[in-house]
Amino acid sequence: MDIKDLDTQSFMPGLSVDNVIFGFHDNQLKVLLLACKDGKHWMLPGGYILKNESVDAAAERVLFDRTGLQKVYLQQFNVFGDPKRSSASLVKGLVKSMELDETLNHWFLQRFVTIGYYALVEYEKVKPKPDPLSLSCDWFEIDQIPRLIFDHATIIESALTAMRQHLNFQPIGLNLLPSSFPLKSLQSIYETILGKKLDRPNFNRKILSLGILDKKEKHFTGAAHKAPFLYSFRKKEYYKLLKDGIS
Amino acid sequence: MDIKDLDTQSFMPGLSVDNVIFGFHDNQLKVLLLACKDGKHWMLPGGYILKNESVDAAAERVLFDRTGLQKVYLQQFNVFGDPKRSSASLVKGLVKSMELDETLNHWFLQRFVTIGYYALVEYEKVKPKPDPLSLSCDWFEIDQIPRLIFDHATIIESALTAMRQHLNFQPIGLNLLPSSFPLKSLQSIYETILGKKLDRPNFNRKILSLGILDKKEKHFTGAAHKAPFLYSFRKKEYYKLLKDGIS
DNA sequence: TTATATTGTGTCAATTTGACTCAATAAAAT
DNA sequence: ATTTTATTGAGTCAAATTGACACAATATAA
Structure with a gap:
């Protein structure tokens, strides 16, 4: 995503995707997170949907941009559509820390419905890349998640629950482990x-x-x-x- | 939904919900469908999301408006986000048959991402009510579905698949059968x-x-x-x- | 040479599943 | 009144799966 595209109506308004990207390392399940520019919060790798792009393709693009990976297991699992899921005051702080053009504020201040995906990727193959709105991109152990923005903690919880259920009738591991x-x-x-x-x-x-x-x-x-x-x-x-x- | 609200910016643009409402009658699984005003197509009961309404609440509202029922099993199961899921020519025909104010055309002609829900309801308790955009509201046996608009046939298929999977680790029937x-x-x-x-x-x-x-x-x-x-x-x-x- | 940690195989009873049989019975047919 | 028909619900039994273990094998450290 290029920030300057936000005010040129390139993206569908009010809609986003957020990816819970799972990797496995040191016998631990890890999640890839981005550091917000306010220095206080972390967030899930997410993005917006191009006007002529499918929602699935947007999630794949976000995954590729943060990890360099393509064609891995990426599964839509839930929509998060509470109108209060992002607090206005937090958004204002974040927008301020991003030092954006004032005209972009209206984009970030709108209500977003986000579509949650989870991905299973091979830890060693990932080259984490922060996006233009964040300071860094790092792995966190699943039980040592830092403070997250909005409902992102809920989204991770929900992804785990969904995976747990999928595990009952799907194999797992191919995109999470090395070739042997x-x-x-x-x-x-x-x-x-x-x-x-x-x-x-x-x-x-x-x-x-x-x-x-x-x-x-x-x-x-x-x-x-x-x-x-x-x-x-x-x-x-x-x-x-x-x-x-x-x- | 009131049609006149469409141009007063009451709803989130580009987003909709569609409900696959299942009932059970004569030892047959049935789906509730609406007749389009073009006299050729049927469609799923759907609607838009109010600016200050949660997505789940919008699905509940649509369910209530078509059936009079509340507090039944209503499960989000998939998002349908292909930019080509509604064909422009079909939409134009439908809009024409609805005889709407010209200013509303832009609303219907935009791209929609729709969030699919399925509901399980007690057949006998439903009083099917068509919405302002349709001629009638009726039950159809699951293997005798008429011609549907857009990707609504896919949505029904997908709802069945999701139910099939949920069946493995959830009970079913409480909202589908009478009290005994x-x-x-x-x-x-x-x-x-x-x-x-x-x-x-x-x-x-x-x-x-x-x-x-x-x-x-x-x-x-x-x-x-x-x-x-x-x-x-x-x-x-x-x-x-x-x-x-x-x- | 012995100790330690972890792997892979084996066992066995308990539980669950799949494929059946069969008696009970409500109403229709004779 | 008796027989027939259709369907219900209980029972049986072998096969498959699961859960809880025991134990031998083995790569390195002590």
Whole structure:
């Protein structure tokens, strides 16, 4: 997005998209956030919808602009349409800190309905880029989220709930893990999303029975224990399951 | 909605809600549709969002205006945001048939992103009321849907898919059936939504094990077979399951 | 050589599911 | 009055799945 486009009527008024971008690193689920220029708040990577652009394409564009990634799992999950979701006083502070042309104020001060998406991306492949309205772009552990603007904390909560439900009838992990990985990493993702510990033998049995994994070579981590086997996703079978649903 | 409000800037531009309202009658799942004034198309009950109204509230208002019902299950399920979802030529025909003031044309000719909701309502309680833009309001069997405008057929398909998935971890039926009903009616709802036949003994066992039903008196239908027992939902337990999810 | 941590396999009972059978019964047909 | 028909609801049983463990294998550190 280019700020100067805001007053040239390039975007649909009153509508935005916000992406909850999940990555996985150090056996932790992380979320990508942007630092507001007021130095006090963080926010979700979001943006507006071009007049001739589909809403899905806008979400993909925002994802690409912040991460450089394309063609990853990006799922619309909820619309946040409360007229009071952004407080006027906070917006005014933010707009002031952005030092924008006065004529742009009316854009930011309007009411926005935002469409929430969540994305699953490979942490290592992301090159976080702040947008023109923010100072920096960084990963945060899911249970150490800083102070967020508006209802963005609610949006993240809601994304987690949606993922938790999708997990029941969709495979997960292909866009979240590197091309090969130990089973334990996949289990940790499930545990973090579900918010509970899983029994390893039972998890392995279950996930292997889906027929979406290929066993590869052993991986010597240097740690003082048996080396785990690495696995990779069988993409064709994975996408088939994603489409048709589990069981 | 009052048509004259359209040019007084009462509504959020470019945004609408569309409700897929499901009812159940004659062992058939039905959808409530409105007849367009062009005499050729039908459409979903939809509307616009007041400047100071939440999106959910707008969907509730549309539902109430068409059915007279409030406080029923109404679930947001998807946003339809393709810029080409409404064809300009069709819109022009529709606007012409509505014989509106010329100044309103710009409202209908703009691009709309619509937020899809589906509702489950008790068929017998609905008093279908056409809106100011339509000729009539009627129920249609789910597999006998007439020609619809725009992407409304896709929206109905998508609502069914969403329901099918929700069925896996949510109870269903409370707002779709009268206060007491035979188990077979509930089974028929499940069968219609899932699009497949279910084994009666197994269905009964499963649904009764949820602990959300109270057995009531026998109901003599006048048919030449054993009279079925009626059941009613235990509302407290039903809503708890709706909130927490099944299993 | 032993200790430690973690992996992958194996077991087994409990639970759930799928595919059936069958007796009960409300009304119509004889 | 008796038989027939259609449908309900209970019961059975093997197969599949799940949950809760035990345990052997093994990569490195002590």
